[in-house]
Amino acid sequence: MPHYRDEGIVLRTHKLGEVDRILTILTKDHGQVRAVAKGVRKTSSRFGARLEPFMVCDLQLFEGKNLDTVSQVEQLSNYGAAIVADYPRYTAASAMVEAAERLTRESSNSQQYLLLLGGLRTLAAGVHQSSQVLDSYLLRALALSGWVPEFDRCQGCGGEPISFSVHTGFVSCSTCLAPGSVRLGASGLAHMTDLLGGNWEGVGKAKQETKEAVSSVISAYLQWQIERGLRSMNLVER
Incomplete structure (x- = not known):
């Protein structure tokens, strides 16, 4: 054998x-x-x-x-040991491994493994807010799976974007709203950019209402792409 x-x-x-x-x-x-x-x-x-x-x-x-x-x-x-001892870390980690399972069922690579490894290590260290570690992981995992979000400019006219589409991962201005768009404003899109790029200094400066709005959008974006929600997400503290 x-x-x-x-x-x-x-x-x-x-x-x-x-x-x-x-x-x-x-x-x-x-x-x-x-x-x-x-x-x-x-x-x-x-x-x-x-x-x-x-x-x-x-x-x-x-x-x-x-x-x-x-x-x-x-x-x-x-x-x-460090994760299960803290409820916010535990629920965030549970959502991360559930997402990893869904995203790697058909295909995977070492990058997905290393991304999850880094996410769990960061959670265990307790340096950053657990929900933000989760959001950063989800965006990066989706990007590695081929669903790369675009934040730079409006996909319709190239102008200043204010909304993110949970259906396409594209951003748009107030004139060129794409299907499934959620108005996040410049601050919300900047926060998503920081999460995707791992800019923890920028992530830490975001307002709580911005973090909560972006978390909802990331959850909806994930659900749309994998065609099903994550059970663990209902338990995550925001």
């Missing part, structure tokens, strides 16, 4: 039988993998605690017909 080794982030887990568990893992080099971890729910399991959501592991897996099998696990980073 062929085997391979990769590092990965545990996105979610499901119980299987009495002592086993099915894992959904985003790996660096093999995309999204679904694998069985046998015996991990036993109290005597050597690596059960290493295979919880938000954990980063070095994994050895055997390739199977429908599900792969985890044979060895080494923990690389334990972001889960």
